Amino acid sequence: MKVALAGNPNSGKTTLFNALTGKAEQVGNWAGVTVDKKEGEIKKNLNTSNVQITAVDLPGAYSMSPFTSEESITSSFVKNENPDAIINIVDSTNLSRSLFFTTQLLELGIPVVVALNKSDLTKKRQTAIDVNQLSELLGCPVIETVSTNGTDNGLETLISKVVEVKGQTQTAPFNSKGVNMSDKKSVDEFDKKRYDFVKGIVAKVEDRKVISNVQTKQDVADRILAHKWLGIPIFALVIYAVFSISQTHLGPLFADTLVGWIDEVYAWAEGMLGEDVSPVLTAILLDGIIGGVGAVLGFLPLIMVLFFLLALLEDCGYMARVAVVMDRFFKKVGLSGRSIIPMIIGTGCGIPGIMATRTIKNERQRRTTAMLTPFMPCGAKLPVIALFAAVFFEDAAWVGTSMYFLGIAIIILGALIVVRITGETHVKSFFIMELPEYRIPSLKRAVITMLSRGKAFIIKAGTIILLTNAVVHLMQTFNWQFEVVSEGVESSSILASIASPFAILLIPLGFGVWQLAAAAITGFIAKENVVGTLAVVYGITNFIDTEEFVLLSGGESVASVMGLTSVAALAYLMFNLFTPPCFAAIGAMNSEMENRKWLWGGVAFQFGMGYVVAFMTYQLGTLVTTGALGVGFLPGLIAVGGIIGTVVYLMIKGNEKADQSIGISA
Ligand SMILES: Nc1nc2c(ncn2[C@@H]2O[C@H](COP(=O)(O)OP(=O)(O)OP(=O)(O)O)[C@@H](O)[C@H]2O)c(=O)[nH]1
Numbered sequence: 001m002k003v004a005l006a007g008n009p010n011s012g013k014t015t016l017f018n019a020l021t022g023k024a025e026q027v028g029n030w031a032g033v034t035v036d037k038k039e040g041e042i043k044k045n046l047n048t049s050n051v052q053i054t055a056v057d058l059p060g061a062y063s064m065s066p067f068t069s070e071e072s073i074t075s076s077f078v079k080n081e082n083p084d085a086i087i088n089i090v091d092s093t094n095l096s097r098s099l100f101f102t103t104q105l106l107e108l109g110i111p112v113v114v115a116l117n118k119s120d121l122t123k124k125r126q127t128a129i130d131v132n133q134l135s136e137l138l139g140c141p142v143i144e145t146v147s148t149n150g151t152d153n154g155l156e157t158l159i160s161k162v163v164e165v166k167g168q169t170q171t172a173p174f175n176s177k178g179v180n181m182s183d184k185k186s187v188d189e190f191d192k193k194r195y196d197f198v199k200g201i202v203a204k205v206e207d208r209k210v211i212s213n214v215q216t217k218q219d220v221a222d223r224i225l226a227h228k229w230l231g232i233p234i235f236a237l238v239i240y241a242v243f244s245i246s247q248t249h250l251g252p253l254f255a256d257t258l259v260g261w262i263d264e265v266y267a268w269a270e271g272m273l274g275e276d277v278s279p280v281l282t283a284i285l286l287d288g289i290i291g292g293v294g295a296v297l298g299f300l301p302l303i304m305v306l307f308f309l310l311a312l313l314e315d316c317g318y319m320a321r322v323a324v325v326m327d328r329f330f331k332k333v334g335l336s337g338r339s340i341i342p343m344i345i346g347t348g349c350g351i352p353g354i355m356a357t358r359t360i361k362n363e364r365q366r367r368t369t370a371m372l373t374p375f376m377p378c379g380a381k382l383p384v385i386a387l388f389a390a391v392f393f394e395d396a397a398w399v400g401t402s403m404y405f406l407g408i409a410i411i412i413l414g415a416l417i418v419v420r421i422t423g424e425t426h427v428k429s430f431f432i433m434e435l436p437e438y439r440i441p442s443l444k445r446a447v448i449t450m451l452s453r454g455k456a457f458i459i460k461a462g463t464i465i466l467l468t469n470a471v472v473h474l475m476q477t478f479n480w481q482f483e484v485v486s487e488g489v490e491s492s493s494i495l496a497s498i499a500s501p502f503a504i505l506l507i508p509l510g511f512g513v514w515q516l517a518a519a520a521i522t523g524f525i526a527k528e529n530v531v532g533t534l535a536v537v538y539g540i541t542n543f544i545d546t547e548e549f550v551l552l553s554g555g556e557s558v559a560s561v562m563g564l565t566s567v568a569a570l571a572y573l574m575f576n577l578f579t580p581p582c583f584a585a586i587g588a589m590n591s592e593m594e595n596r597k598w599l600w601g602g603v604a605f606q607f608g609m610g611y612v613v614a615f616m617t618y619q620l621g622t623l624v625t626t627g628a629l630g631v632g633f634l635p636g637l638i639a640v641g642g643i644i645g646t647v648v649y650l651m652i653k654g655n656e657k658a659d660q661s662i663g664i665s666a
Pocket residue numbers: 008009010011012013014015016026027028029030031032033034035058059060061117118119120121145146147148149315
């Protein structure tokens with residue numbers, strides 16, 4: 001049988017789904033995390049019956065009306081796929097809002113079992129809910145659950161009730177028969193009646209104790225952390241701490257051990273191959289595959305520590321406050337506060353971040369968010385950041401922090417530009433972010449997030465990155481006649497001849513050599529490739545020093561191999577971070593934007609932004625540090641002038657459109 005999990009956003013559907021099925025779908029301490037339905041079998045130890053039960057996790061919805069697109073996923077699933085039963089997850093700390101949706105679900109005729117979730121929180125707050133009476137008033141079973149608990153969580157009872165109600169016809173305590181659903185006014189009126197009905201139920205079954213003490217503490221914390229101005233420096237400090245722990249303290253400590261192991265694998269493979277194997281093959285295996293993949297894998301501990309910390313921040317409720325702080329700026333540039341959640345998710349991986357834009361109703365806001373989310377430094381970009389911070393800036397945590405904030409600044413600027421180009425400056429957004437309560441973050445959840453990120457990273461390193469490194473190594477070893485390139489004429493290799501024309505374009509940015517161009521290009525396949533390719537083209541097998549607990553104490557020698565000034569290195573880092581994301585993320589942009597013009601416009605914008613930022617960093621930085629402009633200033637200036645000119649032209653045209661539309665409405 002099939003059972004659907006439906007309920008309000010953030011009520012704990014996915015947590016319950018994971019507990020029921022043993023899966024590890026993404027959970028978040030805010031609304032709008034799940035954007036697509038997910039299926040899984042209910043575990044045998046919870047299901048004592050002999051029928052197999054498939055659970056379907058759905059996006060959260062506040063009502064059955066097709067309001068935002070995930071709400072229509074939810075209502076169309078429940079209406080069309082005809083599940084045998086519905087588990088309605090009700091957030092017991094927010095009974096009156098949740099039951100609105102419950103009364104609508106009950107009208108479908110499909111048997112409903114209510115999971116009164118987060119009952120640990122109501123107990124803690126001494127809110128008493130009369131479960132039996134609630135069950136009677138609704139006309140369906142009500143089971144208290146704590147889906148975050150491993151045991152004593154009510155799940156077994158819940159499933160046995162689901163099996164029990166199968167095949168029954170649900171009756172509804174409140175009926176919308178006879179209401180004209182296509183007429184907005186009558187629907188609104190009816191919703192009001194429904195709400196009164198729900199209020200009546202809540203008044204009967206719920207007995208709340210007001211614990212003002214806890215409430216005031218939370219309010220004080222909010223007044224500081226979510227403060228208009230204070231919130232920003234606090235956030236900057238928090239992010240700085242995250243980068244310094246993950247990239248200069250705890251991360252390198254673990255990385256060191258890992259790199260020791262990778263070195264052993266290298267030595268072992270070298271011994272196994274012996275003298276008889278051809279040197280070309282040996283080089284591909286050792287330097288191309290083990291060296292290149294190892295260079296990327298060495299950063300795994302840094303990434304895992306970073307995600308562990310970010311998960312803690314999110315789980316304790318802090319990230320939702322950050323969203324509130326940012327909301328103000330986002331609204332000014334025509335985005336809604338809803339755009340922030342995709343961006344925060346995007347710091348893990350851009351793809352789920354872009355997919356999370358689906359919860360945004362306004363089309364322009366949704367497309368703009370999908371186009372700007374990749375500017376956040378995702379997990380794959382972290383090795384690149386860590387590498388450059390280590391080689392050129394002595395592991396400074398400010399490098400990562402400033403890339404993070406620069407990403408945010410670019411997003412705000414980008415949104416401003418887009419809203420002008422589309423001429424929708426008059427559209428105002430009204431979104432109120434709901435704040436979850438502060439709580440002690442769960443280490444278990446943070447470890448799960450960390451492990452699943454780590455696993456994804458290892459899989460990527462063993463597949464895409466391994467393959468790219470091998471191909472890059474081959475292309476570097478051979479020329480177009482398939483002869484081994486001899487020393488001194490490396491620029492005749494296949495790789496060099498492909499990358500060289502692109503390198504010319506990069507001269508004004510300070511890094512116009514084919515090796516760096518090749519690494520930037522492979523970065524579009526996966527951003528970790530930037531590190532892997534640099535390792536291969538410069539013949540560096542690992543970037544992490546095993547003698548000292550730091551990334552790259554031999555950084556200077558690596559820096560001199562690359563032949564970059566630190567200003568040019570910073571420009572190169574920015575270029576890799578702020579040009580378009582990997583192809584997979586561009587694919588996600590395509591499916592969320594559903595519009596070719598927006599997609600290509602977005603990718604062009606990302607290229608333009610990366611180019612302009614790198615150009616300004618390199619030229620201004622060189623001017624400040626050496627007193628003279630960098631190479632290729634004039635051609636670069638012409639290119640950048642062309643990019644900025646195009647954007648300004650489009651903005652002026654958009655402005656005219658805006659004036660016209662206001663003129664019509666006036
Ligand atoms: N204390 C407590 N917290 C819970 C419980 N169930 C879920 N949570 C927390 O509630 C938050 C939301 O959980 P999710 O499972 O992502 O909620 P969801 O309903 O899937 O949300 P959307 O996908 O956004 O609609 C997470 O921070 C969970 O850890 C519970 O029984 N008790």
